[in-house]
Amino acid sequence: MSVLSTTDPRTGVTIDTDITPTSPEGVVALTAAAAAAFADIKTRDRLWRAGLLRALADGLEADRAELVPAAMAETGLPEARLNGELTRSAFQFRLFAEAVDEGGYLEAIIDHAAPTPMGPGPDVRRMLVPIGPVAVFGSSNFPFAFSVVGGDTASALAAGNPVVIKAHSSHPVTSQLSFASLERSATAYGAPLGTLGIVYGQAAGAALVADPAIAAVGFTGALSTGRILLDIIEKRERPIPFFGELSSVNPLVVTPGAAAERGAAIAEGLFTSFTGSAGQLCTKPGIAFLPEGEAGIVAEIVAKSEAAAAQPLLNSRIHGALDEIRTRLIDEGRARSIVAPKPGPEGFTLTPAVLEIAASDVTPAVTEEAFGPLLLIARYRDLDEVRSALAAIPDSLTATIHSAADEVELTASLTAQVQDVVGRVVYNGYPTGVRVSWGMHHGGPWPATNTQHTSVGVTAIRRFLRPLAWQDAPDYVLPEELRDGTASIPRRVDGVFQLAAS
């Protein structure tokens, strides 16, 4: 049987791995094991699950010295970034453990039996329960934050579901090692066999989404791949939820006041944001609106871009697609090149590129997501041009507004415009570097995502839960969290929010 290969994007050198694509029978065996594990995990309590998440975090950090170099060789991302990403994923496991301990995510509600205008109302108790085995598709650009390890895996496990991961073809070895780390920790902790599984290869990924034992899919990747997986789901006898984080342009607006007040800082921040991780972040600002005639910021970005060293892109496909999009925009006369990218000596490398356009020429045709260190600068004459241009841009994960403190009316007006079309509005900062916290929302209207859910932050757990109600249930069939008496979690009782007993 043929083995999977792996390519070092820094050099372009491809070598064989010892990994074979998962067979159809292999996929079935893994999802059957996941279903069996699900039945087991359901019998364990919240605190057990929180402990599992903490064990995975500890294991991940213990394996750092093995994992980070593997990811460097397969993604070309810098060591510091990958170290930070691994830290972030360990932190996320621990934060989700805290959320599981605390129990608010269960949304527990108790309505005691009571008279209603329609007659006597029965006792009704509701909370969220795990949905079942979850398929997680690793992304190319976050080998630790949205891959075998990362937000989707952490969310699904925190909710109480087994996970079967589809490894991304761009980093099979990192996936294999990450999975081995998770599996070691889970086994040592006493998690049942089947709590975690992994498949390799495109066919295995498709089979996973079609598999009747899979109850939901978490996906971070290209819109086109998302569409393919959605089509598979449509053909299932029983459709399942698909949580896709798909595509985002992330407009950034610099007002005249902000440009005048702190142009140098904005140039520095914007350059770092669109070139960090070689611009391969779903929240990369893809288009920046600057006042016509503004010279300082653009000159500084041009200078920094021209001086920058070539960075490797994740793989040849991304490298090729970026060049194709850039060239097409120029050839079709839609944008003007002000910094052309230069290739490095080897591998899938290049330096940052900058294009320029009039804001009045912004159409959906110029705002296709360009993955990589490419920035489109849109020059506006007045804010009406910005408003029209924003309306032409596909809805995004984020929008960013840089304004001066006294531009109150303008900032409020831009906010009103963008908050209808994004999931997060950033002020005087940058959309990259998504904080993992209780309130973070990483989502947005189509095509940013295809649901009303987030894939970062504690509320990401909600994706892999479903409500269940018990009516007039005897105490012994109820989860501990829904029984009368002292509550270990916050609950709503007869319409009134109550904090957990401390």
Next chain:
Amino acid sequence: MSVLSTTDPRTGVTIDTDITPTSPEGVVALTAAAAAAFADIKTRDRLWRAGLLRALADGLEADRAELVPAAMAETGLPEARLNGELTRSAFQFRLFAEAVDEGGYLEAIIDHAAPTPMGPGPDVRRMLVPIGPVAVFGSSNFPFAFSVVGGDTASALAAGNPVVIKAHSSHPVTSQLSFASLERSATAYGAPLGTLGIVYGQAAGAALVADPAIAAVGFTGALSTGRILLDIIEKRERPIPFFGELSSVNPLVVTPGAAAERGAAIAEGLFTSFTGSAGQLCTKPGIAFLPEGEAGIVAEIVAKSEAAAAQPLLNSRIHGALDEIRTRLIDEGRARSIVAPKPGPEGFTLTPAVLEIAASDVTPAVTEEAFGPLLLIARYRDLDEVRSALAAIPDSLTATIHSAADEVELTASLTAQVQDVVGRVVYNGYPTGVRVSWGMHHGGPWPATNTQHTSVGVTAIRRFLRPLAWQDAPDYVLPEELRDGTASIPRRVDGVFQLAAS
């Protein structure tokens, strides 16, 4: 232009109405008005919206004397049931007003800027915001609870969205009058034009789902119609969430202990539950598992069914479909008729019907949802037969367990079995008569519904909201609910749940 007709199912007599099908231009005008209203409603606060919901409730009750007779003539449902349903819908508007006032449904979270293991974390604040104009499809069987008036309309408005309703063809006049009631109240309250809209006719319904201004769809009805609407959504440039309540068999299990202890009460309750509203409830128990040889319950149900008067079904299609399903089960030798239905003297009327089958013969082929007063009794020899049969039944909105107080292990084991495949488990009661309360969940795995959401109870509002986050936002762009200081709503601040200031 042709007008819509309406049929009295009690007599079968059809007359013309003054209602014409909505033209394509009419649909566009209504959705444009809804989009304009959305922009206006967003500028108003929660308390304004709660007041609107209360005004709609008051208006509905004031118009009771006009609405109930209209619904009787178009649905054939009894006056007491329709009066109760209208009361329920008014109650629901008021309960949702209470929830809007209270504000917990906003899921407000504040994470102040703080150090993290990955460096300084920005200030992040998140809450739920309205999704945009919602299309609501009225059902045939609930002219006031899931139609122009009802749960979907109340949820969408409570969330802050305009609503455009597709009237059900089975009760156009009731729809017209209900809409006029809502519109009068909304106008008197000062709601902007376009807050509410209504379309008539199948083509207009399809156009509504395809309309770019529509942001979500609420649907209660047949699985086949749901599939058609989902197909339309798939073809949209921008897919939107579809919340469908589609089909449900609602198994009910009577244990040997319960049958011995209170057979007469169960016969009475089960008969009422499967024949009430002529069995046209999505939560009707469609299949009841009884111990083999049990004689009392079945004899009583047979006697009651044979003595019952004929009831009208909602329309000729439902009347015909019920007969077709029943006849096919008998003709194919899958079930034995123990009570045959008798037609009434006129209209789409019939008396209750009862079929019998061995639990070991239960397959998906015998458990198609049969809308109407038809009960399938499945006789079991042991609980293993029940477990196997339950596994063969499509997932449902509800499952019901009747057991004796000392059958603890059995009840727990049946609970574990059914709670994976339904949204609500009912004990020693009946699944019909869904309580409208904070904790009610009316949903379930496919084909009961197609999402992880409820269409009854306060959490139904969640369907028509989406999360939005603000990062390092100046105070003046934040919603009042997310500003620092005294909070009028419960919030999670830096990970800790806090009650509203009283």
